[in-house]
Amino acid sequence: MVVEIFKTDVSDPGQAEALTKSLKPLAANGRVTFDLEDVDKILRTESDRGIAGQVIRLMVDSGFSCELLYSKETSRHETERVPQ
Numbered sequence: 001m002v003v004e005i006f007k008t009d010v011s012d013p014g015q016a017e018a019l020t021k022s023l024k025p026l027a028a029n030g031r032v033t034f035d036l037e038d039v040d041k042i043l044r045t046e047s048d049r050g051i052a053g054q055v056i057r058l059m060v061d062s063g064f065s066c067e068l069l070y071s072k073e074t075s076r077h078e079t080e081r082v083p084q
Contacts, residue, residue, distance in 0.1 A: 002074075003070070004052050004070065005068075005070040007066070008041045010064055016036055019062065020034065029047075031044075040069070
């Protein structure tokens with residue numbers, strides 16, 4: 001499992017929902033979530049492989065900024081606390 005955290009400029013919940021639907025296929029069986037209350041408007045992905053390049057491309061093509069802040073590959077059984 002690869003956890004990736006991005007700083008974005010998404011501020012509207014409707015935009016976040018639409019982007020989540022577009023990003024979800026990239027994460028396949030993983031998760032895609034936004035934290036719009038965070039000052040950095042965090043986008044978090046969990047997927048079987050690293051998808052940062054694809055995520056950034058989709059976000060930029062959709063008119064948003066997107067910067068990778070954190071990426072870590074973990075085993076499915078690892079219980080490490082990952083930044084939220």
